[in-house]
Amino acid sequence: MYITRRERFCSAHRLINNNLSEDDNQKLFGKCYNLHGHNYQLFVTVTGSISTISGFVIDIKDLKQIINNKIIKKLDHQNINEVDFMQDKITTTENLCVAIWQELVEPIRQLGGELYKIEIRETENNYFEYFGETLN
Numbered sequence: 001m002y003i004t005r006r007e008r009f010c011s012a013h014r015l016i017n018n019n020l021s022e023d024d025n026q027k028l029f030g031k032c033y034n035l036h037g038h039n040y041q042l043f044v045t046v047t048g049s050i051s052t053i054s055g056f057v058i059d060i061k062d063l064k065q066i067i068n069n070k071i072i073k074k075l076d077h078q079n080i081n082e083v084d085f086m087q088d089k090i091t092t093t094e095n096l097c098v099a100i101w102q103e104l105v106e107p108i109r110q111l112g113g114e115l116y117k118i119e120i121r122e123t124e125n126n127y128f129e130y131f132g133e134t135l136n
C-alpha cells in the first residue's frame with residue numbers, strides 16, 4: 001500500500017556554485033543565476049502495511065504535521081538558499097528532493113511507515129522523483 005500527501009510551497013532561489021566565478025555561474029545557470037521563484041508542489045509517498053488496529057498505514061494527519069514542521073514552514077515564502085537543510089548546496093530541485101528525503105526518512109519511520117518517494121513539481125512541465133537511491 002502506498003499513500004501520498006501533497007503540500008505546496010512558494011519559494012525563491014538562485015542557482016549558484018560557490019566554487020565558480022561569477023562569469024562561469026552566469027554561463028552555467030543563465031537566468032536561474034538570478035533570484036527568482038516557483039510555486040512548488042511536494043508529494044511525499046509512504047509505504048507500509050495496514051495496521052489491524054487503526055486500519056491506517058500511517059495516520060495521514062501525523063504525516064501532514066511532520067511535512068509541515070520539517071519542510072513547509074522552512075521553505076514557504078523563504079529563500080531556499082538560506083534554508084538550514086539546503087546550506088552549501090546548489091538549490092536545484094534534484095538537491096531539494098534529496099535533502100527533503102533526508103529530513104523526512106527518520107520521522108516517517110518513527111510513525112511506523114517507510115518513505116517510498118519524494119516528488120517535486122517545480123513547474124507544470126518539470127517534475128523530479130527520488131526513491132532514496134544511492135547517488136554518484
Ligand code: NI
Binds near residue numbers: 038
Ligand atoms: Ni528556479
